[in-house]
Amino acid sequence: MKQFETSASHYQALFDSNHDAILLSTPDGEIVAANPAAQRMFGRSLDELRAAGRSGIIFDKHGIQNDHLAAADRKPFAGQVRCLRSNGEEFPAFASARAVDGGEPGQDLVMLTIHDLSQMRRLLERRRVTEERLRTTFEQAPVGIVEEDLDGHFLLVNRSFASMLRYTRERLQKMSLYELLHPDDLSAVQSARERLHRGEISYYTMEMRLRRRDGVYLWVNSSVTLAADRMGTSHTIAIVEDITSRRRAREDLEEANRRSYYLATHDSLTGLVNRQHFNECLHEALAHARREGFTVALHLLDLDRFKWINDTFGHQFGDALLKQVGTRLKSAVRETDIVARFAGDEFVIVQTHVDNRDSAAMLASKVIADLARPYSFDDGEAVTGASAGIAFFPADAQNEADLLKYADLALYRSKRDGRGRYSFYEGAMSDSAAEVQAFERDLVGALHRDELCFYYQPQFELSSGRIAGVEALLRWRSKDRGFIPASDFLVYAKDANVNLRLAEWSLRTACSSHRTWIETNGAVPLTVNVWARQFSHPSFAQTVQDVLNDTGLPPNLLFIEMRERVLLDERTGDDVIRRLKALGVRVSLDGFGTDVTALSFLQNHSIDAVKLANALVEWVPGREAESAVAAAVLKVAN
Numbered sequence: 001m002k003q004f005e006t007s008a009s010h011y012q013a014l015f016d017s018n019h020d021a022i023l024l025s026t027p028d029g030e031i032v033a034a035n036p037a038a039q040r041m042f043g044r045s046l047d048e049l050r051a052a053g054r055s056g057i058i059f060d061k062h063g064i065q066n067d068h069l070a071a072a073d074r075k076p077f078a079g080q081v082r083c084l085r086s087n088g089e090e091f092p093a094f095a096s097a098r099a100v101d102g103g104e105p106g107q108d109l110v111m112l113t114i115h116d117l118s119q120m121r122r123l124l125e126r127r128r129v130t131e132e133r134l135r136t137t138f139e140q141a142p143v144g145i146v147e148e149d150l151d152g153h154f155l156l157v158n159r160s161f162a163s164m165l166r167y168t169r170e171r172l173q174k175m176s177l178y179e180l181l182h183p184d185d186l187s188a189v190q191s192a193r194e195r196l197h198r199g200e201i202s203y204y205t206m207e208m209r210l211r212r213r214d215g216v217y218l219w220v221n222s223s224v225t226l227a228a229d230r231m232g233t234s235h236t237i238a239i240v241e242d243i244t245s246r247r248r249a250r251e252d253l254e255e256a257n258r259r260s261y262y263l264a265t266h267d268s269l270t271g272l273v274n275r276q277h278f279n280e281c282l283h284e285a286l287a288h289a290r291r292e293g294f295t296v297a298l299h300l301l302d303l304d305r306f307k308w309i310n311d312t313f314g315h316q317f318g319d320a321l322l323k324q325v326g327t328r329l330k331s332a333v334r335e336t337d338i339v340a341r342f343a344g345d346e347f348v349i350v351q352t353h354v355d356n357r358d359s360a361a362m363l364a365s366k367v368i369a370d371l372a373r374p375y376s377f378d379d380g381e382a383v384t385g386a387s388a389g390i391a392f393f394p395a396d397a398q399n400e401a402d403l404l405k406y407a408d409l410a411l412y413r414s415k416r417d418g419r420g421r422y423s424f425y426e427g428a429m430s431d432s433a434a435e436v437q438a439f440e441r442d443l444v445g446a447l448h449r450d451e452l453c454f455y456y457q458p459q460f461e462l463s464s465g466r467i468a469g470v471e472a473l474l475r476w477r478s479k480d481r482g483f484i485p486a487s488d489f490l491v492y493a494k495d496a497n498v499n500l501r502l503a504e505w506s507l508r509t510a511c512s513s514h515r516t517w518i519e520t521n522g523a524v525p526l527t528v529n530v531w532a533r534q535f536s537h538p539s540f541a542q543t544v545q546d547v548l549n550d551t552g553l554p555p556n557l558l559f560i561e562m563r564e565r566v567l568l569d570e571r572t573g574d575d576v577i578r579r580l581k582a583l584g585v586r587v588s589l590d591g592f593g594t595d596v597t598a599l600s601f602l603q604n605h606s607i608d609a610v611k612l613a614n615a616l617v618e619w620v621p622g623r624e625a626e627s628a629v630a631a632a633v634l635k636v637a638n
Helices: 001-018 036-042 046-057 063-072 118-140 159-163 183-197 246-266 275-292 306-313 315-332 357-370 398-414 430-448 486-492 496-521 533-537 541-551 569-582 598-606 614-619 624-637
Strands: 019-024 030-033 079-083 090-101 108-116 143-149 154-157 203-211 219-228 234-242 295-304 338-341 346-354 375-377 381-383 387-392 422-424 452-460 467-478 482-485 526-530 559-564 586-592 610-612
Touching: 001 306, 001 452, 019 036, 030 338, 030 486, 036 079, 036 108, 046 079, 079 108, 079 624, 090 118, 108 219, 143 159, 159 219, 159 234, 183 203, 183 219, 183 234, 219 246, 246 275, 246 541, 275 295, 275 338, 275 346, 275 398, 295 357, 295 381, 295 398, 315 338, 315 346, 346 357, 357 387, 357 422, 387 398, 387 614, 398 422, 430 496, 452 496, 467 486, 467 496, 467 610, 482 486, 496 533, 526 624, 533 541, 533 559, 569 586
Parallel strands: 387 422, 467 526, 526 559, 559 586, 586 610
Antiparallel strands: 019 030, 019 108, 079 090, 090 108, 143 154, 143 234, 203 219, 219 234, 295 346, 295 387, 338 346, 375 381, 452 467, 467 482
8 A cells, every 4th residue: 555655656746747748638628637837838727727628728720639639548649739828829739648547447538748849849940040041141241151171172162252263162162272272371371270170279360372263363361260060070161351452452552661661761863872861870880880899981972073064964964974873882882881872962981890991991992983984875975073081980970960070071171182082081171160160150140131031932723723822942142152042051050059040030030021921912821941950949839839929920821841850759749740730830741752751650740731752753654663652642641
């Protein structure tokens, strides 16, 4: 008896805890018992299930299923059925029915077990939708998607990948990655795939080249990860993007930047280092000489009779001669030496690791002899020569400025003594220094004698022909020296006091004159050039503000124009520009493309206007490289 009670208790626990619905009914469909799972599944209590009966919860449109269930006391039933919840929701289920002993003679019952299939159906449908979406994504993706085995053979490719390489998908799925890969990329790709397979990395991204069907190589960016199928077999999935156009654009921009930097640091005519970049090179050479303890000789050279040749035969002839001079100078020096075009017909050589004065003398003699040889041209020959002045670091000078100054004094001695020769700097070269000092004194006197004046150069708007602005150009009408442009006399204004006094006078005079001019001629902007020492002076922005207040010139009508080299100290340059812009003044760069900056400079400073270098503009119609640089400048500037 106890064993029977234990078995009954055991079966009752199984009945109550089963997750499937269990119903006991009579053959005619009356429900006599239902486990908790059945009550939850149908949303009905036991009494409600008894009231509904088997036919009230089994949706049987044609009565066939209920017929089978009614006969389950004679023949077990198993199959899918449709059921109804209390809220009228119909759901699929799997039902099994069989006869069981009702406990009394002649009272057989039917035990009905029902498993709800709705959740499984939802999961299957969700999986179907997900797989369909994945297939759609795979097929419609604008980038290539590729499955490969561990040896690189293509298992599956999408339409974009096939279109990218101009193969059919069927053909690609008979090929491998290595058949398409550029030989120069093979080693890097193999290395990355091996690391991926060993588990050292979870994915890799790499730019590589793949050969198209027509033999053209495309640059692609491939992101590769390791995956496994349902059987656990490992394979790789790669997302492949065609970046050929982007890569070419990047290479073009890099080339434009390189070309821009080259043009900014080299003389456009001779290809030698230009004056601005030479200053950096000389600074680095002297710093290196200080560390290593060697001597540097600076050779300053000036062509003899070049002005006469240029004026007699024309600038085109003169330019051709300067090109040949540059070629001869480069062939005369070592790779460690520096050759630069310093001015129109003035050149400079920085000779490093000089053993003694004789080494410098040998180079100077060779250079002078080379430059004295006749120059051949299509329409004849020309003969010129060169004079040189030489100063030594550290024996003669301890810094760049003095070294250049002393070499210039030595050059003056060579010219004075007959040209076609070289001279070493000597401390007693006072005559030349006195002449320079006299020039500087005359310049200071010019401020008081009203010998300085402005010539105004109009700026036209091409579309309408109207005057869009004017630029003030400083000139010196010297009683003793004649008419002198600013480019010829400002180099002598080296003394800070002279330089700054002249700069402030120029700014104030130009603004005052323009304020009077616009009253009768209309408001157009005025451009005034400033110099490096003037721009970098701590009081420059305040001086501009004082001048505007004193003269009454509207700030928006003033353009402060400078060369790129003025902004070498980016922190100082940014600070001054911000202060000027705060006043309402506008800022422009002059001669962009010949000084020390590159394209990125335009993005780092708040510049209102950019003037391309004359040489760059002249070459745009006929030279592809310069046209690309000019286009890049315009794109960045806009």
